[in-house]
Amino acid sequence: MSPADEAKREIPADERIEMLRTMRRIREFESVVQNKFADAEIPGFLHLYIGQEAIATGVCHALEEKDYLTSTHRGHGHCIARGLDTDRMAAELYGKETGYCNGKGGSMHIADVEAGMLGANGIVAGGIPIATGAALSAKMRDTDEVAVSFFGDGALSEGAFHESFNQAAIWELPLIGVIENNQYGEMTGLDEQHPPSTLDDLTIYGEPYGVHRERIDGMDVEEVYRTAMEAVERARNGGGPTLIECVAYRFEGHHEGDSQFYRPEGELDEWKQRDPLLTYPEKLVDEGVITEAEYVDMEEGIETEIQEAIEFARESPLPDPEQAYEGLYAEGGEGA
Amino acid sequence: MSTATSGTEEMAVRDVINQALGEEMERDERVYIQGIDVNGRGGTSNILKGLDERFGDERVRNTPISEVSIVGSALGAAATGMRPVVEIMYCGFLGVAGDQLLNQVAKMRYMFGGKLDLPLTIRTKNVMGANAAAQHSQALHHWLAAIPGLKVVCTSTPADTKGLLKAAVRSNDPVMVFEHGGVYNRKGEVPTEDYVYEIGEAAVERPGEDVTVVATQNQLWNAFEAADRVDDVSVEVVSPRTISPLDTETIAESARKTGRCVVVDDTPLSYGTQSQFATTIYENAFFDLDFPVQRIGVNDVPTPFSPSLEDEVIPDTDDIADAIRKLA
Numbered sequence: 129m130s131p132a133d134e135a136k137r138e139i140p141a142d143e144r145i146e147m148l149r150t151m152r153r154i155r156e157f158e159s160v161v162q163n164k165f166a167d168a169e170i171p172g173f174l175h176l177y178i179g180q181e182a183i184a185t186g187v188c189h190a191l192e193e194k195d196y197l198t199s200t201h202r203g204h205g206h207c208i209a210r211g212l213d214t215d216r217m218a219a220e221l222y223g224k225e226t227g228y229c230n231g232k233g234g235s236m237h238i239a240d241v242e243a244g245m246l247g248a249n250g251i252v253a254g255g256i257p258i259a260t261g262a263a264l265s266a267k268m269r270d271t272d273e274v275a276v277s278f279f280g281d282g283a284l285s286e287g288a289f290h291e292s293f294n295q296a297a298i299w300e301l302p303l304i305g306v307i308e309n310n311q312y313g314e315m316t317g318l319d320e321q322h323p324p325s326t327l328d329d330l331t332i333y334g335e336p337y338g339v340h341r342e343r344i345d346g347m348d349v350e351e352v353y354r355t356a357m358e359a360v361e362r363a364r365n366g367g368g369p370t371l372i373e374c375v376a377y378r379f380e381g382h383h384e385g386d387s388q389f390y391r392p393e394g395e396l397d398e399w400k401q402r403d404p405l406l407t408y409p410e411k412l413v414d415e416g417v418i419t420e421a422e423y424v425d426m427e428e429g430i431e432t433e434i435q436e437a438i439e440f441a442r443e444s445p446l447p448d449p450e451q452a453y454e455g456l457y458a459e460g461g462e463g464a
Numbered sequence: 465m466s467t468a469t470s471g472t473e474e475m476a477v478r479d480v481i482n483q484a485l486g487e488e489m490e491r492d493e494r495v496y497i498q499g500i501d502v503n504g505r506g507g508t509s510n511i512l513k514g515l516d517e518r519f520g521d522e523r524v525r526n527t528p529i530s531e532v533s534i535v536g537s538a539l540g541a542a543a544t545g546m547r548p549v550v551e552i553m554y555c556g557f558l559g560v561a562g563d564q565l566l567n568q569v570a571k572m573r574y575m576f577g578g579k580l581d582l583p584l585t586i587r588t589k590n591v592m593g594a595n596a597a598a599q600h601s602q603a604l605h606h607w608l609a610a611i612p613g614l615k616v617v618c619t620s621t622p623a624d625t626k627g628l629l630k631a632a633v634r635s636n637d638p639v640m641v642f643e644h645g646g647v648y649n650r651k652g653e654v655p656t657e658d659y660v661y662e663i664g665e666a667a668v669e670r671p672g673e674d675v676t677v678v679a680t681q682n683q684l685w686n687a688f689e690a691a692d693r694v695d696d697v698s699v700e701v702v703s704p705r706t707i708s709p710l711d712t713e714t715i716a717e718s719a720r721k722t723g724r725c726v727v728v729d730d731t732p733l734s735y736g737t738q739s740q741f742a743t744t745i746y747e748n749a750f751f752d753l754d755f756p757v758q759r760i761g762v763n764d765v766p767t768p769f770s771p772s773l774e775d776e777v778i779p780d781t782d783d784i785a786d787a788i789r790k791l792a
């Protein structure tokens with residue numbers, strides 16, 4: 129039985145608990161850094177992933193270590209789901225030397241290339257061609273690695289999306305595009321950014337390229353996981369690109385400081401009833417996968433982890449100013 | 465300045481932009497705005513707030529996140545009777561619109577034998593010193609100024625913001641207006657009357673005798689501060705206002721007078737505007753110079769995120785004051 133079929137049948141209890149833990153870790157990390165940002169401990173911009181945890185979690189749990197991903201300005205969830213350490217992530221947000229990018233990148237640019245995490249990105253759609261390239265390289269190197277690109281509904285308006293998917297389709301690359309439809313691009317609703325003919329199914333943008341398309345509930349981590357497993361399996365076996373739309377909602381502002389004037393009354397509350405961090409723990413408790421006490425333990429452990437991550441960030445040194453001039457070019461190698 | 469002074473009013477740069485665009489939209493109904501979140505949010509720095517209600521959704525148009533088409537469709541509209549004012553949220557996003565800027569906007573008129581007007585204004589902002597990291601923290605006016613066919617202005621003060629922005633909107637050529645996130649809340653006296661500053665004219669913002677400082681945007685304000693600090697030296701502060709075409713004569717005249725020049729800008733030192741300013745001085749004031757021109761800028765790295773690193777790479781008042789003292 130292929131892994132995809134297996135996943136379809138039943139997700140093992142330990143996998144489900146792992147997914148719950150990942151979502152909870154993302155939520156905790158985001159909630160804590162939100163407070164630290166409000167306290168002016170964290171400089172720069174902050175785009176939170178709260179509400180969308182099921183997407184990064186479900187997709188990344190379907191990946192193997194050898195696979196690649198690219199992320200967005202809203203990238204913390206992808207990093208955590210990929211297995212990056214919250215202490216080095218926090219340190220990067222604080223601009224510290226111990227951060228993933230030694231303080232050069234900050235919230236919008238966390239990357240861990242060794243872990244296949246090819247970076248959060250401050251340019252909307254900027255990661256899609258890069259993931260396409262990783263998929264190309266995987267194919268040219270004759271591996272069965274796949275590349276996943278996370279991007280928002282807004283990114284579908286950029287040429288970079290269309291150019292990449294066209295190319296990936298022609299070359300049958302192992303590329304999986306994950307559209308995180310959180311209903312807004314910044315402060316502008318979907319219906320002002322895309323024509324009516326697309327709104328019921330944003331994967332329609334992949335139709336002319338002939339890629340596989342799935343539109344799913346982005347608040348349901350298991351549906352995300354199953355769909356991603358199928359796409360990964362297909363890509364690994366030379367079946368070409370997939371475009372998945374995960375329908376979800378962003379619970380916080382576009383970035384911290386956003387007044388959120390554009391939300392219709394009641395919309396947020398309605399979506400919050402489907403909060404994966406309400407529904408999924410409930411489901412797992414109901415099904416006897418985890419007890420309430422175990423979940424409370426898990427939460428406490430996660431709170432401690434994130435507190436320690438923040439402490440690590442706080443106590444780490446700022447980079448020495450001279451480091452500003454390091455790391456721009458390769459050292460060594462021929463011709464340099 | 466094209467008219468005599470009447471009254472003045474103290475205003476912040478951000479409010480000047482809103483007011484000037486509102487006045488231009490009143491004055492000419494072909495003027496309209498397009499960009500990401502310009503309607504509702506009022507653009508990336510909330511500067512355009514209220515223009516949507518005054519002029520309606522037709523004239524304050526939210527675009528999809530599509531910089532190629534934001535710039536390109538404005539060019540097409542400009543070629544066919546409209547006078548678009550485009551907002552590109554951060555200057556780094558100009559990169560996405562690269563072909564439209566480089567091959568279309570800049571070249572269309574010339575390639576077609578000079579036969580069409582392209583009244584297109586592209587507003588964007590340089591951001592430095594906001595811990596926004598390399599993609600959002602850039603100054604790129606030098607990059608666009610290197611393309612013949614684009615007029616490039618840098619706004620710095622409330623008064624020049626009004627004069628230059630109005631000039632850009634009324635110009636029949638494409639004008640890139642680089643604002644700077646670091647000066648939006650700077651205040652100053654602004655003439656209440658309607659006026660334009662000629663594109664291509666620099667200004668002596670503060671007259672002096674001993675050392676010339678040529679500075680743009682945030683660095684202009686730092687230059688004022690540095691001039692105050694070194695009170696034993698008489699510093700002349702020159703604002704180029706337009707980067708392309710550069711007013712070589714105003715800069716050279718100051719250089720001939722003082723013989724000692726500092727040029728400072730947020731662009732990288734290699735191929736940044738400092739080089740153009742310095743060359744202008746060497747070519748036109750060589751025999752009056754007592755010292756080599758001192759260039760201050762970013763030492764050829766992208767802008768790092770961490771405050772300790774960003775502070776290191778971005779020029780500040782100390783750097784300017786030190787350079788002045790070195791020459792004086």
Ligand SMILES: Cc1ncc(C[n+]2csc(CCOP(=O)(O)OP(=O)(O)O)c2C)c(N)n1
Nearest residue numbers: 202250251252280281282283312313314557
């Ligand atoms: C090329 C480019 N244009 C504009 C922006 C400014 N910007 C940052 S996030 C964003 C909205 C993106 O919307 P979406 O892709 O739906 O992602 P979401 O923020 O909803 O997660 C915009 C317009 C940018 N970063 N890059």
Ligand SMILES: [Mg+2]
Nearest residue numbers: 280281312313
């Ligand atoms: Mg979105």
